[in-house]
Amino acid sequence: MPQWIRACATDDIDEEDLIRFDHAGATYAIYHAPDGKFYATAGKCTHEDVHLCDGLVMGHLIECPKHNGQFDYRTGEAKRAPVCVNLRTFATRLDGGDVYIEVP
Amino acid sequence: MAKRDYSLLGPDGALAVETGLAAAEWYHTDVPRKVMKDLMARRDGPALRDTVILYGCMIAFALGGIALWGSLWCIPFWLAYGVLYGSASDSRWHECGHGTAFKTPWMNNAVYEISSFMIMRNSATWRWSHARHHTDTYIVGRDPEIAIMRPPAFAKLVLNFFGIVDVMNFVPRILHNAFLGPTAEEKTFVPQSEWPKVQRVALIHVAIYAATIALAVLMGSVLPLMVIGLPRLFGAWHHVMTGLLQHGGLADNVVDHRLNSRTVYLNPVSRFIYWNMNYHVEHHMFPMVPYHALPRLHDIIKHDLPAPDRSIARAFSQMWPALRRQLANEEYFLRRDLPATAKPYREDFHKAALGEAIPAE
Numbered sequence: 001m002p003q004w005i006r007a008c009a010t011d012d013i014d015e016e017d018l019i020r021f022d023h024a025g026a027t028y029a030i031y032h033a034p035d036g037k038f039y040a041t042a043g044k045c046t047h048e049d050v051h052l053c054d055g056l057v058m059g060h061l062i063e064c065p066k067h068n069g070q071f072d073y074r075t076g077e078a079k080r081a082p083v084c085v086n087l088r089t090f091a092t093r094l095d096g097g098d099v100y101i102e103v104p
Numbered sequence: 105m106a107k108r109d110y111s112l113l114g115p116d117g118a119l120a121v122e123t124g125l126a127a128a129e130w131y132h133t134d135v136p137r138k139v140m141k142d143l144m145a146r147r148d149g150p151a152l153r154d155t156v157i158l159y160g161c162m163i164a165f166a167l168g169g170i171a172l173w174g175s176l177w178c179i180p181f182w183l184a185y186g187v188l189y190g191s192a193s194d195s196r197w198h199e200c201g202h203g204t205a206f207k208t209p210w211m212n213n214a215v216y217e218i219s220s221f222m223i224m225r226n227s228a229t230w231r232w233s234h235a236r237h238h239t240d241t242y243i244v245g246r247d248p249e250i251a252i253m254r255p256p257a258f259a260k261l262v263l264n265f266f267g268i269v270d271v272m273n274f275v276p277r278i279l280h281n282a283f284l285g286p287t288a289e290e291k292t293f294v295p296q297s298e299w300p301k302v303q304r305v306a307l308i309h310v311a312i313y314a315a316t317i318a319l320a321v322l323m324g325s326v327l328p329l330m331v332i333g334l335p336r337l338f339g340a341w342h343h344v345m346t347g348l349l350q351h352g353g354l355a356d357n358v359v360d361h362r363l364n365s366r367t368v369y370l371n372p373v374s375r376f377i378y379w380n381m382n383y384h385v386e387h388h389m390f391p392m393v394p395y396h397a398l399p400r401l402h403d404i405i406k407h408d409l410p411a412p413d414r415s416i417a418r419a420f421s422q423m424w425p426a427l428r429r430q431l432a433n434e435e436y437f438l439r440r441d442l443p444a445t446a447k448p449y450r451e452d453f454h455k456a457a458l459g460e461a462i463p464a465e
């Protein structure tokens with residue numbers, strides 16, 4: 001049953017950056033896009049078992065810190081080798097100054 | 105200890121997977137997120153400047169070599185052209201393969217393809233082999249880019265200063281790729297979806313070499329091959345010299361780049377040719393930092409790293425005897441002391457991963 005959970009405060013993440021959020025044994029990445037919107041994806045790269053939170057956000061791309069694979073974090077689409085498998089995304093909503101994500 | 109088996113299909117690779125040494129979590133120096141973001145930031149300016157200088161010099165040297173062909177005066181032109189073709193292409197291939205040299209993706213890709221051709225690597229295969237090199241740096245049986253295996257084959261190392269071993273490996277491989285696709289080993293690290301691309305790239309490379317050879321035959325002169333192909337041999341020495349220093353004589357089967365990689369201070373010309381890859385510990389720890397920011401990264405984390413070698417000569421004077429000792433004892437490696445300000449090596453972890461103690465020097 002999907003549920004909305006609070007991930008962080010909006011000002012916990014700089015614009016054009018991301019943070020890691022762990023919940024119930026799963027790890028997520030929460031993004032603050034340059035247009036001010038917030039997004040959420042799975043926290044680890046689909047290429048290898050690497051946390052994306054140390055990566056670099058460039059516009060709407062997240063670049064993995066290990067081999068520089070890239071995803072569009074809005075859609076999860078794999079954009080640059082060596083990533084070939086898309087990243088799972090999760091819905092977000094803002095409530096007051098908080099970011100909520102919908103987790104399964 | 106048993107002899108090392110470097111085959112990607114052999115028992116050492118399987119053991120590394122079993123023990124967790126493969127795809128392990130590597131040691132990183134702590135760098136504040138804000139500082140790291142600043143270091144990782146992409147720019148086009150430095151790489152555009154360097155690329156204009158590089159290709160401009162190559163064109164000028166090649167034209168000089170062609171104009172003076174037949175006289176001894178052409179030799180310095182070809183030597184200079186060769187080192188840019190056969191060595192600078194290695195660092196451009198590397199940086200653009202990471203996608204960090206330029207901010208603009210198509211610029212990275214264009215220089216990557218051109219450099220891959222010059223350095224005689226299939227651009228579609230080596231992208232993946234290099235990813236594996238970063239995942240499993242100098243993990244025996246996992247890393248396809250181990251330049252100096254143990255015991256070191258000195259004759260091969262010396263021959264490779266003239267690109268001979270690389271080219272001898274390249275020719276059958278590119279023909280295999282062109283007509284049959286990836287080899288069995290390549291299939292272990294190149295995803296199946298990329299196999300057609302491996303073949304396509306190989307066909308393009310083969311076609312260019314075939315056209316160059318045909319032109320040389322038509323002209324009755326080796327001159328076309330002086331421009332395309334041969335500089336990979338007579339210009340290889342610089343990238344081999346710097347490349348051997350990256351990991352040579354240091355530890356294998358560890359998960360701390362301070363134990364298996366080397367940072368060396370270089371003169372400005374070599375740094376231009378090598379595009380700052382002399383900061384090799386830094387590059388492996390943080391592969392997202394572009395080449396132009398590596399000197400800054402070095403200044404920020406050097407308190408946590410072994411002291412860099414002060415010159416190429418000094419680094420060789422330490423590495424070469426270590427390689428010679430590995431002839432008799434495969435387990436031997438150079439272990440550099442950390443400064444008092446550094447976090448110590450995690451010997452416990454390495455012992456667990458290796459199943460026995462690291463021989464200290």
Ligand code: FES
Pocket residue numbers: 045046047048049050064065066067068069070081082083235
């Ligand atoms: S682990 Fe993310 S690109 Fe390889």
